[in-house]
Amino acid sequence: MTVIDPCTHCGKSTAFGFGRFINRVPSGTNHYVEDENSNVIYKEGEYREGYACEECLAIDCDRCGDPIPLDEDCSLDEWGEQRAHYECLTAEEKAKHDKENGDE
Numbered sequence: 499m500t501v502i503d504p505c506t507h508c509g510k511s512t513a514f515g516f517g518r519f520i521n522r523v524p525s526g527t528n529h530y531v532e533d534e535n536s537n538v539i540y541k542e543g544e545y546r547e548g549y550a551c552e553e554c555l556a557i558d559c560d561r562c563g564d565p566i567p568l569d570e571d572c573s574l575d576e577w578g579e580q581r582a583h584y585e586c587l588t589a590e591e592k593a594k595h596d597k598e599n600g601d602e
C-alpha cells in the first residue's frame with residue numbers, strides 16, 4: 499500500500515482526508531523511525547522530505563508530560579529547551595510569559 503504524503507516522522511499519511519492534513523508542516527529529516535510493532539518505517543540516515551503531522555511536531559510538556567499543541571508552548575528557560583503548557587506554569591511564570599508576549 500502506498501501512503502500518500504507520509505509524515506516524515508511517523509510515516510502516517512498527511513494527505514487530505516486523513517486527519518493529519520490540517521497543520522501539517524514541511525519537513526525533511528533522516529532519523530530512524532519504527533511503528534508500534536517495531537517494523538522499520540525509515541532507516542537511520544534515510545533522508546525524506548515532505549510533511550510532518552501536527553502530532554509529531556507537538557512538544558512534550560516538561561511539567562505534566564502531555565504533548566503541547568502547536569504554538570501553545572511556553573518556554574521555561576531563555577533558550578526554549580524546556581517547554582510547558584501555559585496551564586502548567588506557576589503564577590510567577592505566567593506573569594512573566596504574559597509580559598513577554600504582551601505586544602503580540
Ligand SMILES: [Zn+2]
Nearest residue numbers: 505508551554
Ligand atoms: Zn507524524
Ligand SMILES: [Zn+2]
Nearest residue numbers: 559562583586
Ligand atoms: Zn503540561
